[in-house]
Amino acid sequence: MHPKSLPGPLLALALAAGPLSAQDFGTELGLSFALDRASSTRTDVVISGTSIPGFSYRGDTESRGGEAVATRFLAPVTDDGSSPLALLPYLARSGSVSLRGGLSGLSNDSTGSSQGVSTGLTSTLSGSGHEAFGGASAAVFLDRSTCLLGGLDLLSRRTTDATNSVELPSGRQDLGLIDQRSTNVSVSLGVRRFFGDHSLAVEGLAGRLATDRADRSVFSGGSASAFSYEIRGVPLGARLSGRVLAFSRRLVLDAGASYLSTTTDLDDVTIPAAPRRADEGSSSEWSGSLGGTVFLSRDLGVTLGTAYARRDDESGLTVRRKSGRRETVTALAGVRWYASSSTSVAFEIEHDWRRVTSPPDGPSYQKFRDRETRLALSAGLRF
Numbered sequence: 001m002h003p004k005s006l007p008g009p010l011l012a013l014a015l016a017a018g019p020l021s022a023q024d025f026g027t028e029l030g031l032s033f034a035l036d037r038a039s040s041t042r043t044d045v046v047i048s049g050t051s052i053p054g055f056s057y058r059g060d061t062e063s064r065g066g067e068a069v070a071t072r073f074l075a076p077v078t079d080d081g082s083s084p085l086a087l088l089p090y091l092a093r094s095g096s097v098s099l100r101g102g103l104s105g106l107s108n109d110s111t112g113s114s115q116g117v118s119t120g121l122t123s124t125l126s127g128s129g130h131e132a133f134g135g136a137s138a139a140v141f142l143d144r145s146t147c148l149l150g151g152l153d154l155l156s157r158r159t160t161d162a163t164n165s166v167e168l169p170s171g172r173q174d175l176g177l178i179d180q181r182s183t184n185v186s187v188s189l190g191v192r193r194f195f196g197d198h199s200l201a202v203e204g205l206a207g208r209l210a211t212d213r214a215d216r217s218v219f220s221g222g223s224a225s226a227f228s229y230e231i232r233g234v235p236l237g238a239r240l241s242g243r244v245l246a247f248s249r250r251l252v253l254d255a256g257a258s259y260l261s262t263t264t265d266l267d268d269v270t271i272p273a274a275p276r277r278a279d280e281g282s283s284s285e286w287s288g289s290l291g292g293t294v295f296l297s298r299d300l301g302v303t304l305g306t307a308y309a310r311r312d313d314e315s316g317l318t319v320r321r322k323s324g325r326r327e328t329v330t331a332l333a334g335v336r337w338y339a340s341s342s343t344s345v346a347f348e349i350e351h352d353w354r355r356v357t358s359p360p361d362g363p364s365y366q367k368f369r370d371r372e373t374r375l376a377l378s379a380g381l382r383f
Contacts (some may be wrong), residue, residue, distance in 0.1 A: 024076045025342065029379045033377055038371065039061075054116065067100060087249060096139050106131065115381070123166075132156045157182045175217065176216065197245040205236065207235045211231070228270050229269065231266050237261070239376075242256070265279075291304065310325070329354075346376075
């Protein structure tokens with residue numbers, strides 16, 4: 001569903017509860033819809049320190065989806081009549097249990113070409129897929145200043161891509177089909193400590209990822225090939241986050257930092273009875289973020305934020321070599337308005353600038369520039 005079709009129904013939900021008034025609540029429901037579009041271009045191909053012309057690449061991806069979230073507070077959340085409505089669950093320090101789930105559809109298209117002195121190659125890819133995701137989280141207060149945190153996240157993805165490569169001037173052609181299924185599971189545990197209205201949280205994360213991929217190709221002349229791969233990985237990480245309230249709770253500053261390390265094994269299982277280790281890899285990713293929300297009134301808050309993330313990949317069976325580096329800068333802006341003490345609507349826009357180098361720190365490499373924009377519209381209900 002396109003976000004442009006959503007304001008009518010969501011505003012009707014927000015306005016249904018009537019005028020702004022103080023009331024307690026024990027349950028919060030949320031519904032959001034998002035549109036995500038990204039584009040990628042190859043900017044440089046360098047071999048032994050020399051830039052090589054004749055290469056081009058362009059890729060576009062899009063996803064649309066929705067998510068539902070339900071939170072039950074272990075004790076009623078009280079409206080004090082003066083604090084911003086968005087902050088009431090945070091200020092109440094009530095334990096909670098949350099469930100969330102969502103679906104999204106994916107599509108992608110890309111075209112690449114290379115031109116030599118006497119030959120050339122053009123490749124295209126067109127694909128689609130879907131994601132199903134969900135999770136659960138809980139917060140339990142040991143006292144007014146200490147809260148235990150726990151979470152479970154699940155992600156399942158299925159994509160199918162069709163490829164077509166043509167060699168010129170011979171006209172030799174390669175038609176391919178790539179079927180890929182991925183499942184990610186992660187668990188987090190942590191603690192949040194309150195210092196008056198301010199807080200600091202530390203969490204640890206562990207998980208398991210699994211990807212099964214099948215490649216099928218048909219070549220000019222009728223020959224064919226087929227390969228199957230399994231990728232298994234273990235992510236481990238930690239994150240630190242903090243929140244500061246200022247100016248009578250009209251300004252909220254949020255900051256965070258995280259680190260994630262993942263080890264992976266790639267096995268060739270084309271012959272199921274004789275699997276073969278094809279590659280081993282690892283990645284390390286760290287990120288930092290800073291954001292602020294200004295409450296212009298109890299019922300209206302405006303948020304601005306930025307983030308930076310860097311990921312480094314290594315691979316190799318016997319000797320590990322750097323295989324890729326990805327750097328991402330993010331800017332976001334959003335607004336949430338409470339039409340009543342129990343209903344709200346929100347809009348958020350987020351933009352990523354991403355640079356990918358493969359492999360980094362060497363005389364030969366290729367560089368890509370990506371841009372990604374995400375629009376999200378959501379509604380909330382408390383009772």
